[in-house]
Amino acid sequence: MGTAAERERAPEERSAGGVAHEDVAHEGVRGAASHEGVRGAASHEGVRAGVSPQGVRGGVSAGYGAGLEVGAGSPSPSPLPPAHPPTSTTASASTPASTPASTSDFAHASGSTSGGGSHLAEAGSAPAPSSTPGAGGRAGEAFVPALGADSVTGSAGAADTGVRPSVAVSPDAMLIRRTLDEIEPVADKVTSYFYALLFVHHPGLRALFPAAMDVQRDRLFKALLTSVENVDDTDHLTEYLSHLGRGHRKYGTLPEHYPAVGECLLSALARYASGTWNPETEAAWVRAYTTISQIMIDAAAEDEAVAPAWWQAEVVSHELRTPDIAVVTVRPDQPYPFLAGQYASVETPWWPRIWRHYSFAAAPRSDGLLSFHVKAVPAGWVSNAMVHRARPGDVVRLGPPSGSMTVDHTTDNGLLCLGGGTGIAPIKALVEDVAERGHRRPMEVFYGARSGHDLYDLDTMLRLEQSHPWLSVRPVVATGRPDGPANSLSGQLPDAVRQYGPWREYDAYLSGPPGMIRNGVDALVGVGIPSDRIRHDSVDELVAAGD
Numbered sequence: 001m002g003t004a005a006e007r008e009r010a011p012e013e014r015s016a017g018g019v020a021h022e023d024v025a026h027e028g029v030r031g032a033a034s035h036e037g038v039r040g041a042a043s044h045e046g047v048r049a050g051v052s053p054q055g056v057r058g059g060v061s062a063g064y065g066a067g068l069e070v071g072a073g074s075p076s077p078s079p080l081p082p083a084h085p086p087t088s089t090t091a092s093a094s095t096p097a098s099t100p101a102s103t104s105d106f107a108h109a110s111g112s113t114s115g116g117g118s119h120l121a122e123a124g125s126a127p128a129p130s131s132t133p134g135a136g137g138r139a140g141e142a143f144v145p146a147l148g149a150d151s152v153t154g155s156a157g158a159a160d161t162g163v164r165p166s167v168a169v170s171p172d173a174m175l176i177r178r179t180l181d182e183i184e185p186v187a188d189k190v191t192s193y194f195y196a197l198l199f200v201h202h203p204g205l206r207a208l209f210p211a212a213m214d215v216q217r218d219r220l221f222k223a224l225l226t227s228v229e230n231v232d233d234t235d236h237l238t239e240y241l242s243h244l245g246r247g248h249r250k251y252g253t254l255p256e257h258y259p260a261v262g263e264c265l266l267s268a269l270a271r272y273a274s275g276t277w278n279p280e281t282e283a284a285w286v287r288a289y290t291t292i293s294q295i296m297i298d299a300a301a302e303d304e305a306v307a308p309a310w311w312q313a314e315v316v317s318h319e320l321r322t323p324d325i326a327v328v329t330v331r332p333d334q335p336y337p338f339l340a341g342q343y344a345s346v347e348t349p350w351w352p353r354i355w356r357h358y359s360f361a362a363a364p365r366s367d368g369l370l371s372f373h374v375k376a377v378p379a380g381w382v383s384n385a386m387v388h389r390a391r392p393g394d395v396v397r398l399g400p401p402s403g404s405m406t407v408d409h410t411t412d413n414g415l416l417c418l419g420g421g422t423g424i425a426p427i428k429a430l431v432e433d434v435a436e437r438g439h440r441r442p443m444e445v446f447y448g449a450r451s452g453h454d455l456y457d458l459d460t461m462l463r464l465e466q467s468h469p470w471l472s473v474r475p476v477v478a479t480g481r482p483d484g485p486a487n488s489l490s491g492q493l494p495d496a497v498r499q500y501g502p503w504r505e506y507d508a509y510l511s512g513p514p515g516m517i518r519n520g521v522d523a524l525v526g527v528g529i530p531s532d533r534i535r536h537d538s539v540d541e542l543v544a545a546g547d
Helices: 002-007 011-016 024-032 035-041 044-050 053-060 171-201 203-208 214-229 234-251 257-272 279-304 381-389 421-437 458-467 493-498 514-526 539-545
Strands: 311-322 325-332 343-347 355-359 370-375 395-398 414-420 443-449 471-477 506-511 534-536
Touching (some): 171 257, 355 421, 370 381, 414 493, 443 493, 471 493
Parallel strands (some): 414 506
Antiparallel strands (some): 311 325
């Protein structure tokens, strides 16, 4: 989970490249609403039958234009539609229901995201401890849709090639985008109003969210909006929401939660998008929310039949490599299937409802143990607990594996891997995966860090290089003179890669801070690697989920 460690950087560090994929926001939002949550909320049919657009509008407030005063005397929200079981077939994201569906389905669009990763950053300030974890202790991730953060491929850790076919814009999508354009300047107010409505009218949902809502709040609402904005991209939306729906199971998200989120979402939009809001626009939003909810519900139901919502994992080893980086090894209480290059969300007993994504630092092992590389960051709730507090015998919770930054074993292409900081963890797992397959393929690894001191896993990588003649490891240090082998380099990872090659016959893998990934992708495309052969943690997810 080296990747996850960097993702745990504080919010203010995200732009600097923090890759820690912490699920604080996703998880917290999840309790309120998220792509995944929406799915579990209610089926299209259930939403439609429960509340019509007019019913939702009339029930939540006397008039959207007038808005709703939160507090004593505020009107009661309209009755929530009944929860419905998953449908046998998932409705097409681009096919609107014949009649508007209930707004409740839009509630759970939160989730982890596409790429995997141990790099998700942690929230900037620590929340007050909670003695009782909500929704099974995973409420922190609960309802917030990880719009964008997880990229469609899946929460932190998934590969994001950034190449998707253009999609025709439907009338509903046009109406939805007009609403988004209008509320963009007042997004903070819309978000605050949405949560005020949600917690006043549905106080029971508050326990699903983390104690501190600053980061969580923005992620949830953004995830919801991102989902509806992509309502016409059926394949992308289905893949993304299905991932979220499966991931939200660990938060204790239930189908009946979605109607509440949908009601409050529409009320907030109606109040702050008065210039574009009308019955036609409302109906478009209801249809979109219904579609999102159904996809998530179906995915969660399918996953429930084959996998637990979460795993209990005992810490069996804790090795402090530097003052702020630890290699943590855990033993799950039951088999945990995953692929090298993927990541998992982690919740500690000290911060219930706060989840962070960490990449697996090794390929699947015969003994079933899992290892993560975690870097403690300022104000990082989970990362500091994992580095400075966790000890053998402690028990943490793991969400399901996510991410598609995995090796394609059907090709003979070489592998070019860039690992920055704790981003070397999933790269190491990829090396082990290739070695176990017994198929020799050239593999070039560039291991970058700020200084030689930060190359905490260099000895391990050099031992792998000595064991496998097809593997080459080049350390790259940003500042100071490089120590170590003769092929050590100074400078930034992308610049180092340009010095070698050619790379046209290679598949590329990047793991590390968002800034490094962005620059790395540009460099790789510049040296001739097609974008569809470049895999990395979703940058949007790393930024959105990292704190």
